[in-house]
Amino acid sequence: MATFGPIRAFVDDIADLSPNFRRIVFTGPDLDSLVTGSCFDQRIKLIFPTSGSLPVIADGENWYREWLEIPENERGVMRTYSMRYLDRKNDQTRISVDFVMHEMDGVSGPAAQWAKNAAVSDEIVIIAPRDGAASGGIEFNSGDADRIVLLGDETAAPAIARILEDLAKEQSTVPCTAYIEVPTNQDCVTIDAAPHHGVTWLPREGALHGSRLAPALGWDVSDDARISAVSPDRAEDDLVWETPAYSSAGECVSDISAPVHGTYYWIAGESGVVKQLRRFLVNEIGVDRSQVAFMGYWREGVSMKG
Numbered sequence: 001m002a003t004f005g006p007i008r009a010f011v012d013d014i015a016d017l018s019p020n021f022r023r024i025v026f027t028g029p030d031l032d033s034l035v036t037g038s039c040f041d042q043r044i045k046l047i048f049p050t051s052g053s054l055p056v057i058a059d060g061e062n063w064y065r066e067w068l069e070i071p072e073n074e075r076g077v078m079r080t081y082s083m084r085y086l087d088r089k090n091d092q093t094r095i096s097v098d099f100v101m102h103e104m105d106g107v108s109g110p111a112a113q114w115a116k117n118a119a120v121s122d123e124i125v126i127i128a129p130r131d132g133a134a135s136g137g138i139e140f141n142s143g144d145a146d147r148i149v150l151l152g153d154e155t156a157a158p159a160i161a162r163i164l165e166d167l168a169k170e171q172s173t174v175p176c177t178a179y180i181e182v183p184t185n186q187d188c189v190t191i192d193a194a195p196h197h198g199v200t201w202l203p204r205e206g207a208l209h210g211s212r213l214a215p216a217l218g219w220d221v222s223d224d225a226r227i228s229a230v231s232p233d234r235a236e237d238d239l240v241w242e243t244p245a246y247s248s249a250g251e252c253v254s255d256i257s258a259p260v261h262g263t264y265y266w267i268a269g270e271s272g273v274v275k276q277l278r279r280f281l282v283n284e285i286g287v288d289r290s291q292v293a294f295m296g297y298w299r300e301g302v303s304m305k306g
């Protein structure tokens with residue numbers, strides 16, 4: 001088996017954690033090749049069947065090109081998710097993914113729809129780092145920061161939970177505070193964070209998306225004459241992705257790829273919201289870009305591309 005490329009897995013368990021989170025556990029013999037250990041915000045790709053069956057994609061470095069060559073109505077849809085858990089127990093490897101069950105006016109996306117209808121033993125394709133492969137897909141890098149702030153909406157909640165639990169496992173003594181905006185009070189799910197790490201849940205309860213996150217950064221939106229509300233802005237379809245080492249906007253990336261002191265900010269969620277939070281933090285407060293990672297995880301009104 002190659003060190004990178006798609007592998008098949010099947011649904012082992014399904015649990016509704018809250019009104020808006022459904023946990024789906026995947027297993028299968030091919031998952032034994034995955035890298036275990038701290039995964040922090042490790043992103044993975046999932047391919048969902050759209051025409052009843054999954055595409056057959058050869059294992060190996062060129063899997064993406066091969067997948068794109070399959071006719072669109074046969075190749076399924078690919079979406080990005082976070083690994084909430086990756087466990088190896090009793091010779092069985094299991095990946096848990098927490099799906100946000102988003103739906104607006106009865107319409108959701110193919111991934112959320114698949115999760116809604118999923119049943120035990122349903123098959124899926126997973127692309128995740130394997131033993132022996134060059135690692136990739138982990139953005140969290142707090143370097144030598146004195147303090148960590150994690151902030152995101154419900155799509156970032158699984159990654160934030162994993163980061164907190166991995167920091168606890170690694171016995172990190174760096175103070176860390178997480179702010180997680182979720183649709184309702186019932187979506188404040190369990191996170192086994194270290195006692196000295198704080199988790200503040202911010203239920204939206206009908207308020208504007210992102211409006212609970214801004215004050216957590218010290219931004220009093222109601223007092224800001226220039227931007228009256230933090231909400232998705234519809235200027236472009238692309239996801240914002242600005243980390244100390246990479247800039248989707250083509251900004252100059254510094255030689256410093258992780259903080260050497262001060263506060264490290266890890267921020268993810270709806271792209272337009274993330275962009276506005278970035279504007280506040282970098283342009284208004286003057287936080288250095290080596291201290292921040294801003295990642296658009298989805299875009300309001302835009303269906304993601306594989």
Ligand SMILES: Cc1cc2nc3c(=O)[nH]c(=O)nc-3n(C[C@H](O)[C@H](O)[C@H](O)COP(=O)(O)OP(=O)(O)OC[C@H]3O[C@@H](n4cnc5c(N)ncnc54)[C@H](O)[C@@H]3O)c2cc1C
Nearest residue numbers: 081082100102109110111112297298299300301302303304
């Ligand atoms: C690195 C990374 C990690 C991620 N981790 C997770 C994760 O662990 N769990 C998770 O649930 N998501 C996660 N996401 C977000 C997920 O990939 C998107 O929400 C994706 O759009 C879902 O695909 P879909 O097929 O359901 O909807 P799409 O076909 O992409 O979109 C259809 C419509 O639904 C809207 N939409 C999409 N997502 C949401 C949402 N969450 N709330 C409201 N409306 C939405 C779109 O704007 C569009 O109008 C992650 C994304 C990235 C980049």
